[in-house]
Amino acid sequence: MINHHETIESLADDVLQSLADSRSALIYAQNTTGKTRLAQHLKDHDPEGVVLYNSSVEDVFTWDNERVVLQMNVKSELLKTIETQGLDGAIVDTFQAFTNDKIEPSIDFESGEVSFGIHKGDDSSADGIKISRAEERIFVWCVYYSVLSAAIDTLRDSPDLRLSEDYDGLTLAVIDDPVSSMDDVRIVTVALALAELIKRASGLNVKFLITTHHALFFNVLFNSLRRSKKGRAYTLLRGPAMGWTLKSQPHDSPFSYHLGIVNDIELAISGGSIQRSHFNQFRALLEKTANFLGYAGGWGELLTGPDAALLTKVLNLYSHDRFSDVDSSEVSEEYRDALKGEFHEFLRTFRWEGAA
Known part of the structure; x- marks a missing residue:
């Protein structure tokens, strides 16, 4: 399948159509192609039904070198969900699973800050440590992942047993390049965890769209999702003329x-x-x-x-x-x-x- 689209609206409609009979769509595209515009358009078109991860989520967090903390915009929709649903413990657990279990985040919603420490119970313990750029990105991803994971777990319960109605309108998770600045080991870890989350959502009316320019991330997700025969994979091109080309990707490596x-x-x-x-x-x-x-x-x-x-x-x-x-x-x-x-x-x- 090769489809050409003159507008971002037409491209988005094609992607949504591909999800009609599948649980996920995986798109490989280099930066500047338009994948970020596609992701944002889908969110803007259905604000209540779409939960979006992109650079805007990363902008909710800003590292403060003087105070050695990660500052949060607590007014953001994602952070409000974390606070009201009490998901800060899940974020800490997920962060430690993806990184070093000795590094412990401490999330303070009142001050809007996240601090990090190493707690070994000896003289090497320390509070207020500076984390790497990769660890910062992983923490931000863990915030989104924890919300999405909680939503999936909640929706798997029967409606009369659900502890929250906050996720009832969720129909689509759009994830745009979450692995920037991560090393290969963590990229694989994030991809495998995301694939497992998608599998946990089987049977729900929740679909997933993942866009990436990272070949390894694409490769791991492709192989993990295609085993279920319920995933679609594409490459997205934007030529010198106006418009986009969405092409089916039948192999796990988009090298061609x-x-x-x-x-x-x-x-x-x-x-x-x-x-x-x-x-x-x-x-x-x-x-x-x-x-x-x-x-x-x-x-x-x-x-x-x-x-x-x-x-x-x-x-x-x-x-x-x-x-x-x-x-x-x-x-x-x-x-x-x-x-x-x-x-x-x-x-x-x-x-x-x-x-x-």
Whole structure:
């Protein structure tokens, strides 16, 4: 199946249609394609029926280096649910399961702060420790995951036995790239836990849409969900013209998808039309190739030309830009030249089809 859509509304309708006879849909797409817009549109279209994880959820939390705490916006819908449902203990348990069970979060809704400590019962114990960026992301994911898990458990009870009616309207969980900044071990852990949660929801009128640009996350979820024969998988492309292409993905590795990325970047270079989106496409290509070839040091090892250090910095900058889903032509000549040189060096070194 290959469907082209001129509008985000049409794309969303197609995705919802694919969920009519399946429990989940998994979409692989690089940054700037529009997956974040798709996720937000689905939430805006059905605020009561959709529970959304995306960068907006991450924005609810801000790390304070001076006080060494994670500040929370307690007015957010998600945090209100945590407080009213008493899910703070579940968040702590989930966080410790995904990370180090010696690190213990302490959630204070009155102050709107989360502090972290190591409690071993000896002199090495400490309060107010600074956690890594990856651990911060995992904590935020645990907040969402704990709410979603509680919702599934509640809906599995018969209506007359449910302790809360807060989840009765839930029909769709939309999860947009939850594994940014996580290492491979934690990415696998999160993917497997999410797959198990989806399986627990079997028999309920709750569907799941997961979008990601991370090949390993896609791979683990694909294999976990397709065993049930109730999951759909796709790749999402956005070409130089307006619109999106949603294509069925029959295999657990979307590697062939990246041949299209090579063509897109080559056309942009030859036509002098390099945009920020092409930098994100190149990073996605590097990530997949590094995973495929087993480079333990990550995608940066695949950049071997004279501008490797500069391009690594630019790829990191553009990939983590909070507005990365918006194309921009504001790219300096220095950055464009670095992309050209390193891209062609990459094609030659790794012998991609059609490389110069």
